[in-house]
Amino acid sequence: MDSEVIVNERVEVATIYRTGVDVSRICYPARMKYQGQVIEFTELGMRHPTAQGKRMVHVFEMSNGVNDYRLEFDAEALTWTLVAIREGKYERP
């Protein structure tokens, strides 16, 4: 069943910047520290910018292979916020 948890907490994020790729994948979070745990991201689902007034926020939809994480990067304040976690399920091999 659907299970999304709203978090809205500032988090520590390690980011990768790349060259020679499409602009949609030029920068993305590689890992995040949340509640003492380090979460390694394995897939960038989508990155899309969204304007909040004149302020630009980049939304990163990330996955660690099981859960999906919605992170927001405020391009003015230079902060990362974990907005929500969508719980996935372990697939049997």
Add this chain to the structure above:
Amino acid sequence: MNDLNREAPQIMHIDLNSAFATTEQQAHPSLRGRPMGVTNRISKHCCVIAASYEAKALGIKVGMRLDEARVICPEFIILETDPPKYHYVYQKLCAMMKDYSPHVVMKSIDEGVMDFHGTLGTVHHRSLVDIGMEIKQRMRDEVGSWMRVNVGIGPNRFLAKQAAGLHKPDGLDVIDHTNLLDVYKSLQLTDLTGIASHFEARLNAANIFTPLQFLQATPDTLKRIVFHSVIGEDWHQRLRGFEVDDVTTKLGNVGRQFVLDRASADDAFLLPRFHYLCETTAMKLRYNNVDARGILVWASFQTGESWAQRKMFRSTFYTNHEVYRRALYLLNQRPKHMIIRAFGLTCYMLSPSNRSQMSMLDSVNREEWLTTAMDEINERYGTFVIHSADTVEAKNIVKQKIPFGSTRYFELLLKQG
């Protein structure tokens, strides 16, 4: 048949089928391969406005209520719409299409048409099939590996769209004079874009039961017996691959409507919501840079009856306050004892704005300056940062829906988001 359009196909239709659901599956890897859908506002009776292919395979259809969908599939997942995400995909698609042709028209958020007339030989020296394949690959590379695009190529817009629907969700088909009859043989009347049950009944009444019979009908039959208008002649041309749909529509009216969160006859409950509808309608007027002269206010009641009142005014209007004042004047004429289930307003008789013209009346100027100041503040800090006090409650209840028919208000919707 000798009267088919034998020109080489130069119209390409691009369609992101199940666009919102596919976009959500792209963004959320955990949802891929699972039956899921998207709705505007989650509630037990909310309506599925986009369903993933996995959900469609189970029989869940667009327009179905959530509780009905969960009867078919208890695991069905529903998400609320996320306009900035769809806008991003829309912008990507637009930009990609403009890389290939200067004649691009977006028909809605998830589909667009490219016209290659006059550009194919000089710009590309490539076949449209090649270009179509490249667009499909670019969507996967630049947006995400889960994105799937239907491409249709034809001599006119109708056949290009028809081709795009032949092999969903990841097809690329060409319809031209060489295979047109074979395609029509494989289709039902209601498979044709623009033919739903109502038109099907009219065609059946004229002994037309298949697309081939539709194609063979004379223009006179279609005009006089089936459609009772020149639409019949248009269909005669359209089915043969001649272009009749390359037209731009003019903005005729602007409005909002809302199905109430609970039916009520109480002004204290109704007016904040109505005021909010008026404010967003006025915003749409200003967004389109037009003024209105007429207002229609309507309500549908719990009993199934409905009421409407309209009025033309001598002066034009576009400010939040003026739209609300005039609409409220009409709403107050409704039968007050009746319990309202849904209501709305429409501004009509639109004309290009003459806002740069100052009024002789200071009070009018002050109101216009106030509106301009409010718009500037909202433009800078986000729409509805500043608004009328009594719309506070309604702002969180009345949500702007994703506009399906056109992309006219998409930018405005994003600002509200």
